[in-house]
Amino acid sequence: MSSESLRIVWIYPDLLSTYGDRGNALILARRARQRGMPVEVLEVRSDQQLPATADIYLVGGGEDGPQALGAQRLLADGGLHRAVAQGSVVFGVCAGYQLLGTSFFAKGVQCRGLELLDLQSDRGESRAVGELAGEIDPRLGLPPLTGFENHGGRTHLGPEVSPLARVTAGVGNNGATEGAWRGKLLGTYSHGPALARNPALADLLLRWATGAHQLPPLDDTWSDRLRNERRSAVAAARA
């Protein structure tokens, strides 16, 4: 951690907050506080400068126009690149995941991404809308991914990143893999929000940010019920 408190930055909520993206910041902050860590959540709007010294950066989803604008402003700002160079954690969702790559499509135009992850996104033939589930990369040691996806993109991973998960329901990147990660950077198509549906993923980001190998367990009764219920719903839909 860079200072006495864990600093979480929610990047451009004015542009990139399509559907419950605030939830990821809320869940992270709560799970850190429950472990006794002091937490500071900064909402940085697109007309403000991005601090380069936070521990975790969250990039949410957005419509095409705001996505393109968000990427432009992040490139011009440079703060996120400096933060990554210093070892900060970045978590991107949907449009926020795509713009971490080298390029993406918005309003039919190819846009330059931040080139923080080796991946590029283009348009699929149809929108991917529905429950998304997958088995997460065993090296991350997490239970299965669950979420809700709603995107028109298809994402092609380069050799420098690993897929976050192997898809068991839904589309994700391309029907086979979902999301990507490298170092302390991780992206996913999952809404839900992702960290509400996958508290273990939230804890992974907290461990990356703090360097802790383990965090004290929390009472996840309701999250567990939610996860079980969603898993049954996906299984029932398939049967």
Place this chain on the structure above:
Amino acid sequence: MPLRAKVASSVSRTAAALSRAAGRGDGSVIGGWIGLKIDPDLLAHLSAGRAIALVSGTNGKTTTTRLTSAAVGVLGRVATNSFGANMPSGHTSALAKAGSTPYAVLEVDEHYLAQVLEATEPHVVALLNLSRDQLDRAKEVAMMAQLWRAALVRHTNVRVVANADDPLVVWAATPPGDPARGINPPHVTWFSAGQRWHDDSWVCPECGSTIQRSGGQWWCTGCPLRRPEPQWVVEDEGVLDPTGAWHKVSLQLPGKVNLGNAATALAVAAEFGVRPVDAVSRLGIVTSVAGRYAQVDKDGRNIRLLLAKNPASWLEAFDMADDAPTLLSINARDPDGLDTSWLYDVDFSPLRGRQVLITGDRAFDLAVRLDVNDVPFQHVRTFGDALRSVPPGRLEVIANYTAFQDIRAELDRVI
């Protein structure tokens, strides 16, 4: 009316009556659907000869339609789709059922506004607001504004009554004209009903720059788009009209949002020549709208039903609800939208300190949300369990669309 349309209209009425008799619904859609199969132009035929107002937007359209019907009723009989059946089949049913009326006030699903403008050639269209709602199937919010704007370009003779507080609505209502071809932009009357929800309009729909807000005003930092001066304004417990006269509005419907809906209704009625002073007392006769705001007494509990479909309307519901035990019910079936992520766009902290019960298909999503929000709650499996869990007195029920209908069915389809 052509013979084909007469037959279609008659069959439509019969089917609606059959549907109601069979207990398969309130008949507000099926009749129109069959009628349109027989005569695809039936809606246009049924609209001919009527002075029509359309009401569209993400939130408040059912209530505003009901209030507007009451206000326009000063002039004569009004046909309306009062059950919230707001697509062309519902409009067709409503007009067929009403028979010949001089006026019609129709609630229109925002996706169908262009089509219904075309079919009904209304005198006036009211544009309430645009915010995120069921993004898994609905069009993105900015795209909806674009569709409205494109539709209004083709109907420049329609009178528009629009919300000055919503940047997306203002932009949609002011398409550029084409003076060279004799096309003038539509005439707009602005109302101000306040806007609690801002999170879909931080970016200018015209130029992409940031929208700034201060003290009720808003303006784009990159182009001339800014809040127009409204002619109709909510002030205290009443409405200021364009002449500056203030009219006390006594509604039976709760909340500031319904005062805004009343202002809109008066503004629309004024486009038909109704004086607000004549219409204002009629607004007080509206007690509930398709079950919304309905109060039902059961087992010593006074149950009040509030519908909240999306983040903006949840904020309004908290504003309306009394400090009393509250049941929240969430489903995610097709009409609700399948994605429950929006729960995190709503701040539930106003419920702290109240007894909160949760139920519905997606109660566990709500449980996780309330947990993070530090709102203690109790999960109940059924509406009956909820009733038994609260003391006698008021029980506020806030539910999204199909959850609301489920509870309404338990209470014998209260209207």
